């Protein structure tokens with residue numbers, strides 16, 4: 001094994017130059033203080049008034065009511081804002097943006113867009129999520145052959161700007177993937193987008209391949225909607241067992257009650273979508289501590305869908321029916337004691353900044369009678385806890401990364417407008433948005 005070699009001249013340069021700055025100025029240069037009019041305590045689910053936050057480099061080192069601020073220190077006054085941990089979008093597809101009027105979006109991605117252009121476009125979308133207050137995302141596939149790992153690396157090294165990414169790599173799925181109607185002779189192309197599993201042994205190896213390629217989480221499809229195939233419980237059990245062996249969580253796309261029940265029975269940690277779930281399955285989820293990521297749609301995005309696509313169905317009737325169903329399922333899940341996490345699943349081109357479109361997921365939950373405080377807790381502390389990161393992100397407390405945002409307005413009484421009014425975004429101690 002090679003030991004890293006340090007260039008002596010460079011080392012000498014740093015040692016000599018560091019002598020010119022006093023300890024005092026080093027402290028003030030790397031220290032930032034934030035004055036918060038309101039502070040969201042995501043752990044407790046409480047809004048506190050008049051708090052100070054001390055940040056040293058990329059870490060929060062103190063949160064208290066009063067704080068001695070040295071003369072000349074960098075002070076950011078957010079006393080007319082609500083300051084909160086950076087939001088976490090638990091279900092993104094940064095490498096995918098489907099044109100709502102394109103009948104074959106998968107062919108467009110795989111055959112005409114290509115990997116390089118997908119990542120470049122994905123990097124622009126990543127920036128949009130950050131600028132809208134999402135300092136972390138869980139990117140769950142539809143990202144080609146580990147393009148999400150590449151984008152994550154580029155963000156972490158500072159090559160491009162974006163949120164912290166926790167990535168799944170390709171979705172692990174059964175025959176056919178989520179591509180319905182593709183002619184048999186072109187089936188091979190599906191393997192460019194998905195990891196296809198044909199047996200329990202395949203399932204075990206798929207997890208090894210994903211972990212080896214840098215996946216942070218394993219995403220599976222319990223059912224392949226809109227396609228009609230699905231993984232077996234034994235295949236899912238093998239995936240869960242292997243993923244947990246490597247300390248990776250498993251989350252399952254599951255749209256109907258049978259798919260949810262099978263995935264939960266197999267031991268997954270999270271359910272994505274869960275549009276139809278029976279009460280008994282919700283009870284099982286609560287008992288096993290399985291989280292639900294309801295990827296519901298807000299009324300305003302629903303209207304945009306109708307503006308862009310020439311649907312034949314009645315707009316008002318269809319929206320009411322969908323929203324009633326979402327609300328019923330969400331409220332039953334909350335009553336059953338299921339942990340709700342935030343996930344936009346925003347991969348459709350609504351002709352607006354993608355991060356802003358994604359923010360609509362918070363509004364969707366609000367329209368379905370979830371309280372602002374519960375929504376924000378889902379989008380911060382609970383989403384971090386799901387990834388065992390609740391001491392690092394999703395919280396404003398000593399030792400956590402300085403991922404901090406602020407919104408102007410009344411979070412409790414004017415949630416749907418205030419949540420879009422992002423005035424400040426800091427990620428890892430660096431400021432990306434600061435509006436007057």
Ligand SMILES: [Zn+2]
Nearest residue numbers: 091093140345
């Ligand atoms: Zn999705």
